Amino acid sequence: MDHSILHPFVAELRATERLKGYAEAFPAPARVSEPALPLLLASLYEELGRPLVLLAPEDQDARDAAEGAAWFLGDERVAMLPSRGVHWGSGLDPAPHLVGERARALDVLAAGGLVAASAAALAEPMPPPTARPQPLRIAPGEEISLEQLSETLALSGYERVERADERGQFAVRGGLVDVFPTTGREPLRIEFWGDEIEQMRAFSPFTQRALHPVETAVIYPAVERRLDLVEPTLRDDGAATPIPSDLVRPVPGGPDLVWQAGEVRTVWEEEGLEPVPFGKAALLDTLPAGQPFAFEAQRPALVARGLAEAENELSAFVRSGQRVVVAFPHLGEALRQQNLLRRIEAHVIAEGQELPRDAGLTFAVTPARRGFVWRDLGLVLLPDTQVFRKRPPRERRVGGRALQSFADLRSGDFVVHEDHGVGKLLGFETKEVAGVTRDYLFLGFRGDDRLYVPHEQLGKVSRYIGADTSAPALSKLGGKAWDNLKTRARESVRELAGELLALYAQRQQAPGVAYDLRHEYLERLEAEFPYRETPDQQAAIEAVKEDLEAPRPMDRLVCGDVGFGKTEVAIRAAFAVAVNGKQTLMLAPTTILAEQHWHTFRERYRDFPVRVEMVSRFR
Structure with a gap:
């Protein structure tokens, strides 16, 4: 079994006498600091060599514990059992992703894994195993027909739709089945050859484009009870929803470890849930209470800096x-x-x-x-x-990107189809083809060429962005003109990329000066700035600081409109260079602007031993 890259941490803790002694005395109580809990769980799980269930007060506590343990053990052996989100008798069904997570947690536990559960999750009953939909494991080459797969998904609570873009949905399109698993991050596109799965690929729910092949997948259910076992009932308005009589606890054996037992009991009392007996579970707490074992780690007292x-x-x-x-x-x-x-x-x-x-x-x-x-x-x-200090992410507005909905376009807009070239949007139409009703983009090309683009292929269409406002020449459907144009563009981009790579490689190898920005004068200069920095201005200042600290020549362009604070960025950068014993030369396009900057720099540096001079045709 492949281990996580942090698995050596587990080996380190397992090698200690304290962990070995605790495993022998298990389930003895222990004092455990919160930062140490995930690594302790992972190490104890491997040392005992059997399934473990941790009971935590809230869903977030259980999620943090499971997520942290997975860093050391890997995702396949760790799961989180969340609460249903709704009470039995409320008449509401839990969300599909919660049902899927609960089913996966029980599946991982049955396979001998580690599960972290919240107080509500362990106390809320569920249908017996014989009434629950079973996880569906599929892979290319497996014999199952499209009809069988569709029926299994429907009985597992998946909603059949035209386009699967949310968890718990599936769509059938020709010889394809698109399904968005309740526990998946990406939907799956399953292609059939007769009664056999030919291939599976993940795809984007926004553009509907295939992303990468998938070798195997587990599809967990979207409902707690198989739909063919649900008996329809009629009840009067206002009558309470009956609670099924065959419900059982998710984990009949109870927990193996309890994290902060007092808070767990408080949750049960506040939610009106029947408590789950702790039995012989090991009680873990952050506070000392005479426990024979203690595992202490501290949170790092650090903040992101230069x-x-x-x-x-x-x-x-x-x-x-x-x-x-x-x-x-x-x-x-x-x-x-x-x-x-x-x-x-x-x-x-x-x-x-x-x-x-x-x-x-x-x-x-x-x-x-x-x-x-x-x-x-x-x-x-x-x-x-x-x-390490991170630069704030910059919002990118890229022209010509793939569309996400029809609302991004208006009739008369020029567009680019990645397969056919430049066209014009003539309108939107709804058509029934082969018994399936879809929305289409109606595009016009050169002459009388026309093309209907179904909504699931919207990702192939982008808005036309030209160098000027003139109307572009429309492409002609068929032929090789558009393909030749794309080939030439790719070659030009590849050539430009090669030149840029060579240029930046030279710049990366050029030696420079790494400046020390810890001088107290620099902190005073920043504190004396009479205004509050804007987010973009602060981002530019931090980026320039990182450049100055690096042992390479700076290569940065700071852009901004008039009055947006570019001068202050230059003032701080030049001052940082000055306190490191170096000089700065600032070029200005006009004599008037040079004099303005001269006065500005002198005013900002007036309390510091830094000399500012100006050179122009008059001075």
């Missing part, structure tokens, strides 16, 4: 003998940050590698978003967002 401050914090951990692991969501981010470091070295750990035995800094690609400092183990786990 590169220099981050290096100081990381170096302090390493000097104190800690092995520091920083979690990044993507390999590119880890490698980029590794190249920026200049005062401390870091190496990127690969999956399956053991943690270094000596104190040092390691980068890992993992979804871990919360960290801890476990001094007894000499381990520190930090999410990258807590260590």
Whole structure:
């Protein structure tokens, strides 16, 4: 079985005498700090070698515990059992995604996994196993007809629609079945060859485009009871909804561990739920109460800072003998940050590698978003967002992007079809073809060429963005003109990309000066700014600071309209260079503007030992 990249943390804790002693004394009570809970659960699960159920007060507590344990064990062996979201007798059905999550949790538990459940989830009954829809496991090559699959999905509570874009829906289109699993992040497109699944692919619910092939999938139900076992009942208006008499507890054996038992009991009392006996469950709490075992870790007392401050914090951990692991969501981010470091070295750990035995800094690609400092183990786990300052994401407005709905267009607009070229939208029409009613875009091309584009192919159409306001030449359907045009465009883009890559490679290799931005004068200058920085202005300032701290020449263009605060960005950058003993030359297009900037810089620097001069044809 493939292990998570953070699985070595589990091996480290399992090797301690404390964990081994606790496993032998299990289910003894223990004092556990909240940051230590996920790693303790993962290590105890592997040490005991059997399924475990953790009972937590709220859904969010259970989700945090399951999510954290999955960082160390992997997603396949860990699940979260949420509450139904509605009470029995309310007349309402739980949301499909909650039904799917509950079914998956019981499936993982039956396979010997680790499950975290909330107090309400464990106390709320559900239909007996014989009445529940079973998970559907499918893969290419499996023999099942389109009709059988559709019937199974319908009995599992999936809603048949024309377009599956929400969890718990499926659509049948010709020889295809689109289904959005209740626990899936992406819908699946299942293609048949006779009574056999030929291939499966994930697709985008917005553009309906296929994304990547899928080797195997598990489709969990959208209802708690099979629809063919539901008996329709008629009741008078205002009458209470009858509660089924065959309901059973989701986990008959009860929990193995209870996190904060007092809060769990409070939830049951407030929700009016029948308590679940703790039995021989191990009671875990953050407060000391004479427990024979204790597992302590602290939350990292860090905030995202500039590169220099981050290096100081990381170096302090390493000097104190800690092995520091920083979690990044993507390999590119880890490698980029590794190249920026200049005062401390870091190496990127690969999956399956053991943690270094000596104190040092390691980068890992993992979804871990919360960290801890476990001094007894000499381990520190930090999410990258807590260590390194991130630039705020910029809103992108890209012309010509794929449309998401008919509302993005008006009749008369020029559009581009990726297969046929430039056309004009003549209108919207609804047609019935082969017994299926769909909405279509009606496009006109050169001459009398016309094309109907069904709504599920909307992702192939984008708005035309031209260099000027003149009307474009329409393409002709058929022929190779449009394909030749796309080929030439791709070649030009590829050539330009090659030139840019070569240029930026040269810039990355050019040596530069890394400036120290920890000077007290710089903090005073920023504090004396008489206005509040705008979000975009602050983002530009932070980006320029990162450039100055990097050991390469700066290559940045700051754009903005008149009066949007570009000068203040330049003032702070020039001042940072000055306090590091270097000079700055600022060029202005006119003599008047140069004099204005001269006075502005002198006014901002008047309380600091920095000299500002102006050179022009008059001075």
